[in-house]
Amino acid sequence: MIDRQLLDLDALDHELTDTANVTPILQRALREADDTLSARFLDGEPAFKLVPLRAAVMDAVVTRAWAICLGEFADSACLAAVGGYGRGELHPGSDTDLMIIIPTPLPEALEARLSDLVTRLWDIGIEVGHSVRSVDDCVFQAKRDITVATNLMESRRLAGNASLFHAMEEATSPYQLWSGPDFFEAKWAEQQKRHERYHDTAYNLEPNLKESPGGLRDIHMIGWVAKRHFNAGALSDLVDLGFLSESEYEELIQGQHFLWDIRFALHGLAGRREDRLLFDYQADLARQFGYKDTEHTLAVEQFMQRYYRMIKRLSRLNEMLLQLYQETILYTELDEKPQLLNKRFQIKRGFIEVTHRNVFQRYPFAMLELFLLMQQHPEIRGIRAATIRLLREHRGLINNAFRRDLRARSLFMEIFRQPAGITHALRRMHSHGILGRYIPAFAAITGRMQYDLFHVYTVDTHTLMVVSNLRRLSVPEHRDEFPLLSEIHSRLPKPELLYLAALFHDIAKGRGGDHSELGAEDAYAFCLQHGLSRYDCRFVAWLVRKHLLMSMTAQRRDISDPGVINEFAGEVGDRKHLDYLYLLTVADIRATDAKLWNNWRKSLLQELYRRTTQALRRGLGQPIDQDELVAEAQHRARELLRHKGLHHMTVRSIWRHFTPDYFLRYTAAEVAWHTEAIHAAGDAAHAPLVLVEPEAARGGIEVFIYTRDRGNIFALAVSALDQLSLDILDARIITTDNGYTLDSFLVHPPAGGDDPADSAATIRETLLAYLEDPQTLPEPATGTTPRRLRHFNTMTQVDFSDDTRNERTAMELIAGDQPGLLAQVSYTLARYGVRVQNAKIATLGERAEDVFFITDDANGPLDSATRQRLRSELLSAFDDDSDIMRRGDGV
Structure with a gap:
């Protein structure tokens, strides 16, 4: 029954006697009813009361339109509601799904009336989804498409010929097609x-x-x-x-x-x-x-x-x-004898089940034993539904006393020590509400999302994906995916410690404070309670505490600097800590967002791992020497160039003005590539040299510029690359002793863009066009902010620190990602005469987190006045007045 305040049917029918104004009358009635329903919802009336009411309102409007449009043909066909509307459920924006069942053959006059009906419904403002079918059509379509069969099953007669409707129901019943099974x-x-x-x-x-x-x-x-x-x-x-x-x-x-x-x-x-x-x-x-x-x-x-x-x-x-x-x-006819596993569990029809209903009541620890047995018997297809129900009914028994039970603790650790099935066990435990009961801190992160574009999954889902990524490294069939990581995993003395660290690495998110520190405390206490040695407890806690260290070092610091490597090696301490941390870092990044993991990040972390391994092999008391690294890089590059036919004196002539920084930041292969090109170009003073490698070893497109140094070369190059919608991942800028600059950019093309090989010529031509007149610096272009980015407000932060070892300043910029951001930064730096020596570019969801290593025009650190002016201008350029202040929890 429709509330008269919602729709007065008597008054409506009286109005409809004015046949010239049927459409506006029904249009107004529907609009007013929708407005009333919306107001009632905003006043607190629940949707479950309003959704059927809206369907009833629609019934009244549609059936009246049917009667008016079809007139004397109203009983010649049948009007039925299908889909959600057929169930009597209609939300404010839902389609009104209708089916018209027609006789065969279809009279032309009836066909014209039906066409008028559909047009009239659209004119009224009803979003109509409709089909016109005979009974035979219904059978034919339902037989071919289960979705059609489902819609017909939910159909509800609204008006017209009841016999046609019943014939359709009979013809499409389970006795005719699509039986229950x-x-x-x-x-x-x-x-x-x-x-x-x-x-x-x-x-x-x-x-x-x-x-x-x-x-x-x-x-x-x-x-x-x-x-x-x-x-x-x-x-x-x-x-x-x-x-x-x-x-x-x-x-x-x-x-x-x-x-x-x-x-x-x-x-x-x-x-x-x-x-x-x-x-x-x-x-x-x-x-x-x-x-x-x-x-x-x-x-x-x-x-x-x-x-x-x-x-x-x-x-x-x-x-x-x-x-x-x-x-x-499906299985009601099967009578299979159960296979007994122990006195508490058996397998029947491939599913594990309890041997009697009181198992969990008498042996609460069996709620963990169930998952261990499934690991040990991979032939088990799942848990019997009756046993799932018993799990749901008894999981309240998982309390402090349960957690102190030595049997429960031993079973939990045994799950982690099994050679296979750990990920499946944890996911099943989580799915059935057991994991969160056993580890209350895990229950707190269940369903917890972070309102940003960086963390694609809820914390609990992400955590189990990290464990899955780590477990995959131990599977021989997947060894080709990450050969180095799989090789490292194979030599871990206790891989279960790695999985425990993964389980706890984000467990303290949302509590306030440093989630790494709080999680480390949780992990240490948990491991101690579960019988691990104090050394292993400290080790797991260290992994949780430091789980962001390696990614932050690789992505935000200059790992070509021997000092950075020595510092990181000191934090890690030994090869074992490095191996475990490396695996956890990669698994964490890959489980945060699949798009985050690319060849660029892979090469960064691999390089940091390689260099740190060398430092640890030498011993922390014998830090890596810069001169030694430069000599090694030059020796390897000379060997490559010798095979290309370049005389050592030619190479020496080109290198004589290159600083040690150049040989620290580039691989031997890159040095050989640059040197060969510079030699082939001859006198580079006349025109800039631009090289483009579409498939760089670091992943992405490598762009190299060699030209006379000007203060705004970096800004020009960034503007050109921005014009091509290329994402800059890394920038390295080296100034030679004789006034040249060697600039490298690693870029990614936009999703769905041209093939990198095809775009190489365009990149080169665009850069040369920009570099032709280095005195002119175009204003950075601005573009439309993508929809997803518009809903986040990141507080802009600009911080400076002294890089005294390299006699330069580090500027860290955090801002909301937006089109042209890097071009705007480079433009601002150029106007203040600031030179960029190196840049680490990172876009984490909606946040840009970039680090620039910069100097003044005399290649010295920035003074305090310049820093303050830069900070003020960048803050005004990128900040907004939003009251939403985002937190940076890292990976």
Whole structure:
């Protein structure tokens, strides 16, 4: 029954006697009803009450349009609601899915009336999704497409010929096509494909609350199978059928209502159908649902954590129910004798189950033993649904007493020491709510997101991906992916220590303070409680405390500087610490965002590992000597050039003005490449020399410039590369003793851009055009900020420090990423006569974190006045007045 305040049907029918104004009358009635529903929602009325009301309003509008448009033909065809509308569910922006069942043959006059109906509905403002089918068409399409069969199964007659509707129902029933077992298998396969399409995780930055795992589609899936095979009219019937307990049903309905509330609000904010929780709406949704920023957690993070936790619970229910369906629908005829594993567990039909219902009550530690047995018996396909339910019912027994139980502690550590199945065991434990119970700190990070573009996954998902990445290194079949890392992993004395460090490395995120320090304390206490030696406890804690050290050193410091290598080697201390840290670092970066891992980062970390290994081999008391490194680099480069036919005196003549910095920062192969090109070019004073290597060893496109030094060469080059939409990953600038500059840039083309080999000529021509007139420095171009970046506000920071060893200044810039940022920085530096000697460029999601090693025009450190002017100008260029201050938690 429709509330008269929402839609007065008597008054509406009276108005519709004015047949000349049918469209505006229905249009106004629908608009006013939608406005009333939106107002009631904003006043606190839940969506589960409003969604059926909107469907009822739509019924009233559509059926009246049907009667008016079809007139005397109203009973010649049938109008049915399908899809969500067929279920009686209609959100503000949802399509109104209709099916018109027609007789055969179709009279021309009826066809014209139906065309008028569809046009009229669009004119009213209804987003119509419609199909026109005969009963035979329905059968043909349903037989070919399980989605069509599902829509027909959910259809609801609105108006017109009831016989046609019943004929369609009969012709597409389970007795005619898509029997219960066939329907179940097809829908399960469909769900698996859908989950894969959404990366098999609901934890992406902008999840789809309908299609992602744990979303509304998973709830629909439960209902579809229940209706098709068990003739259930509603989800509540699953309680009577024994598939759901009362508490599980309540959990399922609460989850659906929560997702409906979000979807209703999302459609209102977007003004259209929108099922993706885009950054455009997340903060507004958080405010609308009453969340407020706290000292350590933003309102949007709290809101999204609630969302992620809810869909995790729904995913668990979906998995359990589908397995119950599978056992009932597909395996009910099978009578297989169980295979006994021990007195608590057995295998039946490939699934592990308890031997009796009281196992977890009498032996709580068996809740961990279950996962260990699955590791030891890889032939086990999963956990029986009844045992999953018992796990859910008894996991409350995992308390402090359980955690102190030596049997539980031994079982947990045994899981980590197994040769295979660790990742699967942890994921299953997490999926069924056991891991968070056993480690309460892990429960705190479950579903926790960080409102940025850098951390693509929630902290719990990321953590388990780190463990997975590490475990993959131990699998012989995957050895070719990362040969060096796999070789290092193979010689680890205790790989379980590495996995424990991975499990705890981010466990303290969101508490405030340094998550590395807090996590190290947690890790040490946990390891001590689980019987590890104090040395191993300290070692795991060290890995957690230092898990960002290697990535920060490689990406933010000049690792060509022997002093930096010696300092890092001193922090690491020995080869064992270096090996474990190297593996953890790579696994961490790869699990943060797949796009972060590229040949550039790989080469950086590999170079840092190689140089640190050399330093440790020499001994910390004998630090690497710069002159020794320069001599070694020159010797290797000479050998390469000798094979290319260059006389040693020719090489010496070219090198005589090169500083030691040059030979420290470039590999022997790069030095040989530059030297050969400079020799071939002859007198470079007349024109700049530009080299482009499309497939550089460091990953990306290597660009090398050799020309007369000018104060703005760096700014010109950056502007040219920015003009080509190339992302600069690294910049190295060397000034020779005779007034030349050797500048190198490692760049990446934009996604979907030209083939690097094809773009090499364009890069060279553009750079030469910019360098032709080095006195003219064009204003940096500005572009449109991409949608995703617009929703983040990063406080700009500019900090200076003294690099006394190299007689230069280090300037660190943190700012919101934006088009032309690096060009703007280089332009500003050039105007102040500042020379860039080296640059480390890093874009981490929405944040640009760049480090510039700079000098004044006399190649000395910057004075305090210049620093202050630079800081003021850069802050004014990039800062904004946002009240959202982001935190930098690193990887």
